[in-house]
Amino acid sequence: DVKVTQSSRYLVKRTGEKVFLECVQDMDHENMFWYRQDPGLGLRLIYFSYDVKMKEKGDIPEGYSVSREKKERFSLILESASTNQTSMYLCASSLPLSGRGDTQYFGPGTRLTVL
Amino acid sequence: KNEVEQSPQNLTAQEGEFITINCSYSVGISALHWLQQHPGGGIVSLFMLSSGKKKHGRLIATINIQEKHSSLHITASHPRDSAVYICAVLPLGGGADGLTFGKGTHLIIQP
Numbered sequence: 001d002v003k004v005t006q007s008s009r010y011l012v013k014r015t016g017e018k019v020f021l022e023c024v025q026d027m028d029h030e031n032m033f034w035y036r037q038d039p040g041l042g043l044r045l046i047y048f049s050y051d052v053k054m055k056e057k058g059d060i061p062e063g064y065s066v067s068r069e070k071k072e073r074f075s076l077i078l079e080s081a082s083t084n085q086t087s088m089y090l091c092a093s094s095l096p097l098s099g100r101g102d103t104q105y106f107g108p109g110t111r112l113t114v115l
Numbered sequence: 116k117n118e119v120e121q122s123p124q125n126l127t128a129q130e131g132e133f134i135t136i137n138c139s140y141s142v143g144i145s146a147l148h149w150l151q152q153h154p155g156g157g158i159v160s161l162f163m164l165s166s167g168k169k170k171h172g173r174l175i176a177t178i179n180i181q182e183k184h185s186s187l188h189i190t191a192s193h194p195r196d197s198a199v200y201i202c203a204v205l206p207l208g209g210g211a212d213g214l215t216f217g218k219g220t221h222l223i224i225q226p
Contacts, residue, residue, distance in 0.1 A: 041218065042201070042218035043201065043203075043216040044216075048213060092158075103160045104148070104160065104203075104214065105160070106159070106160075109157065109158075
């Protein structure tokens with residue numbers, strides 16, 4: 001079974017702190033994704049990566065950065081956390097996108113609260 | 116820009132009822148996914164469709180590519196089916212940023 005793990009289920013941080021969210025997958029997937037999920041807005045893509053050291057902006061990259069130094073690990077970084085970044089953060093991974101699309105496997109999510 | 120619309124947004128039904136959740140999208144796609152999210156956040160993939168129909172247990176997913184529409188059906192619904200169901204599509208050509216998601220349908224099955 002594919003396993004995608006995230007470093008924390010719940011996290012509380014203060015405004016201005018630097019926050020690291022870690023995601024690890026064990027299926028040698030090339031693609032990894034970071035989403036945030038907010039009520040009424042659904043899942044929105046923040047960043048994705050299709051290879052080590054490669055990254056692409058998604059729909060809402062502002063205020064975030066990412067790091068992919070190893071294939072299995074994709075980190076989301078909030079450089080200076082703000083209250084509007086309070087959200088559920090979900091990581092996913094998949095094999096390379098083909099014309100038919102590939103299933104994304106999701107982690108359990110990290111509920112981040114910024115005070 | 117690809118839009119994915121789901122209906123209804125919220126659905127409450129009694130145990131045993133037949134449930135239908137709809138998903139419409141605006142551009143050509145190469146695949147459509149149905150996802151299930153239980154309280155607590157975990158998301159699992161139920162189906163990936165590019166044509167026709169798939170069945171898994173009490174769940175059935177259909178897609179009509181020409182009409183840009185998909186439905187997820189649950190037969191003999193049970194309280195454990197209570198979850199948010201999310202439709203996601205992959206535009207033709209892969210799409211530079213992967214899937215586009217609907218906002219989800221919050222389903223509650225009452226005993």
